[in-house]
Amino acid sequence: MQILVLPGDGIGPEITAATRQVLEAASKRFALGLDFIEDVAGHESLRQYGTTVRPDLVDKARHADGIILGPTATADFKDPAHGEINPSMFFRKRFDLFANVRPARTYPGLPARLGAFDLVVVRENTEGFYADRNMEVGSGEMLVTADVAVSLRRITRACCNRIARVAFELAARRRQHVTIVHKANVLKLGDGLFLEECHAVAQASPGITVDDIIVDAMMAHVVRAPQRFDVIVTTNMFGDILSDLTAELSGSLGLGGSLNAGTQHAMAQAAHGSAPDIAGTDSANPFSLILSGAQLLAWLGRRRQVKKLEIAAGAIDRAVEAAIAAGEVTRDLGGKLGTRETGAMLAARIAS
Numbered sequence: 001m002q003i004l005v006l007p008g009d010g011i012g013p014e015i016t017a018a019t020r021q022v023l024e025a026a027s028k029r030f031a032l033g034l035d036f037i038e039d040v041a042g043h044e045s046l047r048q049y050g051t052t053v054r055p056d057l058v059d060k061a062r063h064a065d066g067i068i069l070g071p072t073a074t075a076d077f078k079d080p081a082h083g084e085i086n087p088s089m090f091f092r093k094r095f096d097l098f099a100n101v102r103p104a105r106t107y108p109g110l111p112a113r114l115g116a117f118d119l120v121v122v123r124e125n126t127e128g129f130y131a132d133r134n135m136e137v138g139s140g141e142m143l144v145t146a147d148v149a150v151s152l153r154r155i156t157r158a159c160c161n162r163i164a165r166v167a168f169e170l171a172a173r174r175r176q177h178v179t180i181v182h183k184a185n186v187l188k189l190g191d192g193l194f195l196e197e198c199h200a201v202a203q204a205s206p207g208i209t210v211d212d213i214i215v216d217a218m219m220a221h222v223v224r225a226p227q228r229f230d231v232i233v234t235t236n237m238f239g240d241i242l243s244d245l246t247a248e249l250s251g252s253l254g255l256g257g258s259l260n261a262g263t264q265h266a267m268a269q270a271a272h273g274s275a276p277d278i279a280g281t282d283s284a285n286p287f288s289l290i291l292s293g294a295q296l297l298a299w300l301g302r303r304r305q306v307k308k309l310e311i312a313a314g315a316i317d318r319a320v321e322a323a324i325a326a327g328e329v330t331r332d333l334g335g336k337l338g339t340r341e342t343g344a345m346l347a348a349r350i351a352s
């Protein structure tokens with residue numbers, strides 16, 4: 001089974017190396033037969049090939065069973081005509097990775113300011129308020145005059161329906177509750193459509209309870225009592241913002257894992273950015289991408305009905321839990337380990 005590894009920018013190469021080490025240990029222990037092929041995307045690719053994503057990389061990604069993309073310096077890539085393509089957006093769009101699944105939970109051994117919680121944000125990934133992906137041709141943002149900008153937000157029934165189905169299917173494997181987050185009081189048509197479609201899927205999902213909350217009120221609810229939430233489904237930008245909040249509430253942005261999944265492809269990505277402020281210092285927390293890698297294995301396991309992939313994913317999750325409980329963590333979580341030591345320590349826990 002081939003996994004394409006793209007280290008990315010900033011802390012990307014460091015946390016990707018640690019993730020690969022952990023997945024290699026899991027592959028050996030559970031006889032998964034994972035074969036890692038490494039390539040470049042982002043600044044390194046721009047430097048070597050004049051573009052952040054080469055056309056032949058797309059073919060490699062298409063033929064791989066899964067992709068691991070390290071954080072990339074999204075804000076630096078402004079001019080696609082000169083090869084400055086945002087790799088994260090590119091793969092999400094090209095492979096229709098419509099479901100961005102971002103778990104956030106507390107861990108025994110870490111201070112939980114708001115009490116223990118365990119939730120998942122399911123964020124629509126292919127339309128909404130994202131100018132770089134909601135148009136077939138051109139951008140969803142326009143400068144009408146030098147002083148007037150217009151940003152389009154696209155919401156389609158089909159995309160609402162498929163993201164809602166991912167959320168309700170996930171809730172069925174968890175605590176059977178879905179919260180729909182929206183702004184249908186103001187965005188009556190767009191979020192009205194989203195809300196309507198989510199409730200339609202709820203009707204067809206017996207045994208799953210549902211509620212809906214307006215996005216601004218949701219911020220208060222999450223910081224007041226995050227334990228009341230199980231699966232949260234929302235549109236693209238609300239999900240992006242909400243999931244950074246839930247990751248940080250769980251202890252650190254460095255715990256924020258995520259999977260971008262479509263029907264044929266999936267890509268593991270940390271929920272955070274490339275953190276240039278700590279790049280190259282061996283201090284980044286690799287748990288985010290390692291947990292994302294575990295999500296990718298679990299996704300592959302469910303899709304291909306290969307139980308040992310799901311078992312390996314569970315073993316990685318438990319190794320992270322045990323490491324946190326033992327205080328074997330990076331600085332952001334109050335520990336002393338470097339990124340490299342963290343990868344080696346987790347790999348050793350999985351191997352034993």
Ligand code: ATP
Nearest residue numbers: 072073253254272273274275276277278284285332
């Ligand atoms: P980008 O421009 O790529 O989005 P950024 O620095 O603006 O990068 P993030 O990368 O999300 O945004 O980082 C926000 C803050 O969280 C930074 O101070 C960063 O150092 C910290 N941070 C992010 N990821 C990690 C991590 N894995 N381990 C430790 N600290 C992290």
